[in-house]
Amino acid sequence: MNIVEKILSKASGEKEVTPGQIVDAKIDYAMINEITGYLVAKYFKDVGAKKVWDKERVTIILDHTIPAPTAQAAEVHRIVRDFARDLDIPGFYDVGRGGVCHQVMVEKGYVKPGEVIVGADSHTVTYGALGAFSTGIGSTEMTSVFITGRLWFKVPKVIRIDVAGEFDRFVGAKDLFLRVAKEIGFSGATYMGLEFTGPTVKNMSVSSRLTLCNMAIEVGAKSGIVEPDEKTVEYVKSRTSDPFTPLNGDSDAEYDRTLNINVDGLPSQIACPGAVDNVKPVSELGDVELDQIYIGSCTNGRIEDLQAAADILRGRQVNPRTRLVVVPASQEIFIDAMNKGLIQTFAEAGAAIATASCGACYGGHLGVLAAGETCLSTTNRNFIGRMGDPKAKVYLGSPTVAAASALTGRITDPNTLR
Amino acid sequence: MKVEAKALKYGDNINTDIIIPGKYLVIMDEEELGRHAMEGIDPVFSGKSRDGIVLVVGDNFGSGSSREQAPIALKNANVKCIVAKSFARIFYRNAINLGLPVLECSDLWSEVIEGDILTVSLEDGLIENGRIRRTFKAQPLPPFILDIIQSGGLLNKLKQSLK
Incomplete structure (x- = not known):
């Protein structure tokens, strides 16, 4: 099994179960x-x-x-x-x-x-x-x-x-x-x-x-x-x-x-609007201007994610053409990010930081998109209408791509930043 | 258990954000949820479905969220039965638990136009399209699932078991 x-x-x-x-x-x-x-x-x-x-x-x-x-x-x-x-x-x-x-x-x-x-x-x-x-x-x-x-x-x-x-x-x-x-x-x-x-x-x-x-x-x-x-x-x-008993699969x-x-040489990947499998390497996207960047959620709102984004943003400014929303996934992560100086880095870069929650992910609160707007989000879902108006577009990517994109106002491979 | 109603037809990958967008999730009035059903793809859906319909859809219907507001909205928009080529897993279970009949049939979709009168027999999974006088066979529901639907949903069964 x-x-x-x-x-x-x-x-x-049951002693044994099968699909x-x-x-x-x-x-x-x-x-x-x-x-x-x-x-x-x-x-x-x-x-x-x-x-x-x-x-x-x-x-x-x-x-x-x-x-x-x-x-x-x-x-x-x-x-x-x-x-x-x-x-x-x-x-x-x-x-x-x-x-x-x-x-x-x-x-x-x-x-x-x-x-x-x-x-x-x-x-x-x-x-x-x-x-x-x-x-x-x-x-x-x-x-x-x-x-x-x-x-x-x-x-x-x-x-x-x-x-x-x-x-x-x-x-x-x-x-x-x-x-x-x-x-x-x-x-x-x-x-x-x-x-x-x-x-x-x-x-x-x-x-x-x-x-x-x-x-x-x-x-x-x-x-x-x-x-x-x-x-x-x-x-x-x-x-x-609490005690627990880890279980592993059998060798057969x-x-x-x-x-x-194989991830050797894998470039940053982006899911284009409408479907999670509409995926391209970041370099193949062309010029995509962004109205909002969202870093957070149960997908990428943990300290490792915030750290990776802050390392790119530190000492720099969010591009005036766009806006960055950062929401730590939990209160514990929020406190950790504060202690590590990450919240200060985000705030000084010009990001809006909101309380630990789902944030902008589901289109009901904290960064809802208007018709015609485009967002790069570290979340998990880019269905039509997911983050606000059905005419808004959502691209999904990693926290490092999100941070790099916040600096340029367009979807950006972090490797291309100076 | 038979359902007879007009068909309304939509395509593949109708997800839960289309069936009921996130901004409506705090609406507690089920009839109001019904008025917003399928708004992401058809803003006048609830007007069309008012007299009771069989919803005929393509693959992967109901993908995405576990929000039960999706089948609640459809039920309150007077959807009597959903026949899809395939369903996403959580939606499928949610619909059954709310007593909303769901059948998987891959052959029906291409043979239906909006307004056709469909007769669905849940016990044997047979769907008849009167206009073209053809009957289609869906995967019949296992007895324990049919029992949940015939009881009007899982809550009614729970109520009985708690008595």
Whole structure:
């Protein structure tokens, strides 16, 4: 069995599971944010439930509309806050206390190797970076999980992505995923799992692995996963004292197919507007003028990302033709970035810095785009209308490309900066 | 369980940001969500769907977000059933859990024009297009999924189990 099959077999108590089999699995953690959570709060009352299956295994994290931009959003917050208080949930993260739900889940130690986690947000796939099986579900199913602590899954086929080679300076996990997306296509892994493996992945930091797994849903996948190693164990132990049992695939594990990628000489990759698989090397884009650059999100809002961007921006100014919005993925990252002087670097460069949250990613708050505007974003999704008006254009790229582009006001390869 | 209604037809890769854009996610009134359904591709969709429709779409319908507001908006726009060439995973589960029937059929799409009356039989996955007098076969839903839809969604089943 591969790692996904191993985890699902353990969680369902089945000795052996195979792709296509439907299993009833025990859930280790369940997470909601305010956008999906207010529906869970409503449904929970509608069905007459009184308590969650285990309040220590539930987290409620406000992150999309932070702080509340409208009275309507404030009402959503109030419903979710009351729900968390009524149920006496210790893992409740209010405005200013957490950040993007996925980063909070990871850094507060809720994510552990070998466990099964569901979240009412599609980017729940992120946690596979720590060797967990994690996937996004809707609010109705989440209500059921909150009550029963169980959920059915169809065991997915898994595509193995074997990565070799060394990244050039300024190139990393985001570029690798976009390259994979170009190969697989935006619906090419629907209902499937992606397992990232090989020496390059082994050499990657936990932060970079989170970026990689975060985007698995963008090619339709149910899960993105990296087998746990010493780095994983060390990271998780620094975040929680709870015991855990890492699981790895067998040496004769079966996969749907293997995709081999070599990153030697890979240039920075950009997903062009409309689809994540519409990918080109940065040098082939031509002259793309930018109205906004956004650095942040569960994809690229971690300290490693902010550091890489600040190293390019330090002592320089955001080009007057454009604007830069920076949003750390969590309160902890915000504080870390302050202590490292990164917030000062961004502010002195002329960036707008907002509180830890989803920020501009989903088109509802903190940097919404007007019709006809163009944005380069370090986020994960560039659907039409994603970041604001349907006539706005969104390009996806890495934090280093974002920082270089902020200096020139057009999409720029950081290698071409003087 | 049979559904009979006029068809409305759209293409491939209709994602959740098209079905219900992010700015509407804090709307708690389900009927209002319904008025914004599919706004990203057809601003007058809810007017066309008012009397009840079968939504016929291409590949990868509902890709992207886990937002249940997407199937809620479609249900409240009076979409009675969705027949797609294929669905994205989370949307597919969400629709079923809300009691909104979803069928995968790759042959139907090219044989439907807007306004055709379609008769969908969920038990056997058969879809009849009266205009051309042809019947198409979709993958029938497994019994436990059909049971969720026939109960009117997962919440109704949960309610029963909590009694």
